[in-house]
Amino acid sequence: MVDVTISEAADRLLRGEVVAIPTETVYGLAADATNASAVAKIFAAKGRPDFNPLISHVADFAQLEALVTLDARARRLAEAFWPGALTLVLPRLPGCPVAPAVSAGLPSLALRMPAHPIARELLARVGRPVAAPSANRSGHVSPSTAQHVRDSLGPEIAVLDGGACKVGLESTVIGLTGERPALLRPGGIAAEGIEAVLGEALVQPTDRKLQSPGMLLKHYAPRLPVRLDAAAPQGREGLLSFGRPLSGFATVYPLSESGDLAEAAARLYAGLHALDQMPGLDGIAVMPIPQQGLGVAINDRLTRAARGR
């Protein structure tokens, strides 16, 4: 187990090494986004296909200037939601120093200013954009604790431990390279709030392959099969409950007893990890979760988990 301090994590990044870092959404596997060989180490450690671009993280607005074009929509969203669980996909500026592999060769760059105080201090020290996808093997459940990172990437991985992630779901990804703003990935900030700030509806891209390659992949899959909208147990299942738990299941992991979607989001990955590691279960069942607000992102991740690998 390799626990590092903020200054050791900064040194590693500046030396071109990877390090797992906390953010308020999920843990990220970080590398200097301007260093192509460091970025290659992220893809290798995750087993991630190289057509799937990465999010770059910055500490402040000054760092954005050389990277992308911010139009009025981007400024409005950044002002409303940064630092926070929002990623904006924007046109790269000519001479943008971020390695082309971070964008998987696309003319756009995904950017986020995270809110986690440890992430912010680290980014300020590094002074460069830091690429960081979720710190899990490609296709597996995302990590919301340092232990989840070690379980997925192995004990040798250097981890900056910042406690359990408060939001617990990846950022919402908004594409701003076209005429209309597009919801490329539902996430930790509900689409309704983003539409209210923009004053217009988000479009759901029909050709997701072109716009957000990552969304095509099977993702978030635990070892056990996942069954949605459960009303009664089928075999020895563990239940992810929402609201009052159903009875008859081998074990119950409550996402939120009070039916609070933010609480359920924060507990989702921990619940999937916990049930997946529990001996003697033959599946994970999930109670219905309302398809509104953060429920959209929760259902998105659960649907992918249920599809399996």
Ligand code: TXA
């Ligand atoms: O909350 C998060 O966003 C976490 C933390 C660590 O910040 N990061 C994360 O990164 O979830 P990752 O790599 O697992 O997801 C990045 C998503 C993928 O769906 C990818 O396809 C999309 O963002 N993306 C990245 N760059 C893009 C681009 N240039 N155009 C379209 N989609 C892009």
Ligand code: MG
């Ligand atoms: Mg991921």
